[in-house]
Amino acid sequence: MTRILVVNGPNLNLLGTRKPEIYGSATLDDVVRVAREAAELQGIEIRDVQSNSEGALIDAIHEARLDCDGIVINAGAYTHTSIAIRDALEAVSLPFVEVHISNVHAREDFRHHSYLSGLASCVIAGAGIQGYAFGVHHLAAIIA
Template structure:
C-alpha cells in the first residue's frame, strides 16, 4: 500500500497565480499540486490535495487524514494567525505536519508573525515561494522513513 500525504491549502490559495503575484508568484494552485505530486512520486508517496476557504472543511480534512494519510503539508493561509481550532485538529492526529508559507510572513505585517500552527507542526517553511512545498515533501518523506 502506498503511503499518502494530505496537501491542505487554506483560504484564498485557490487564487494563486492571480492574487498579488508580487507576493505569491505566478504559479497557480494546480501548478503547486502538480509540483507536490511530482516530488511525492520520487519517494513513492501518493497525494490527496484539498483546498478550502472554510475553516470547518480544513478541520474535516485533517481529521479524515487520520484514516488514510501518513503526513500533512499545510498552508493554512490567514487561518495561521487566527485558528486555534485548526491547531487543535492538527494536535489531535498522530501524523506529522509541515507548515508552509509562500511568502516570508516574518517580513510582512506584524499580525502575520504569530502562528497558532507552528507549535504543533513537525516543521515550518516560509519565504521559499512554491518551492517551499517541494521542500516540505522532502522533509516529510525523511520523517516518514524514520
C-alpha cells in the same frame, strides 16, 4: 502506500492572480503539481484539498488520520487565527509541515504569529511554491 495530505486554506485558490508581487504567478494547480512531483520521487501518493472554509479544512485533517501518514499545510490566514485548525492537527497526531509561499516574517506584524508552528515538524516560509516540495521531502524522511 504512503500518502500525504496537502492542505491549502483560504484564498489560495486565487494563486496566480492574487498579489503576484507577493505570491508569484504560480497557480494552485502548480502547487499541487510540485507537491506530486516531489512525492513521486519518494514513492508517495498525494491527496490535496483547498477550501476557504475552516470547517472543511478541519474535516479534511480529521479524515487524514484514516489513510495519510503526514500533512503539508498552508493554512493561509487561518495560520494566524485558528486554534481550531491547530487542535485538529494535534488531535490526529500526524507529522505535519507548515508552509508559507511568502516570507511571513517580512510582512505585517499580525502574520508573524502562527498557532501551528509550535506543533509543526518544520516551518517553511518564503521559498515560493517550492516550499511544498521541501515539505514533502521532509515528511518522507520522517515517515521512512
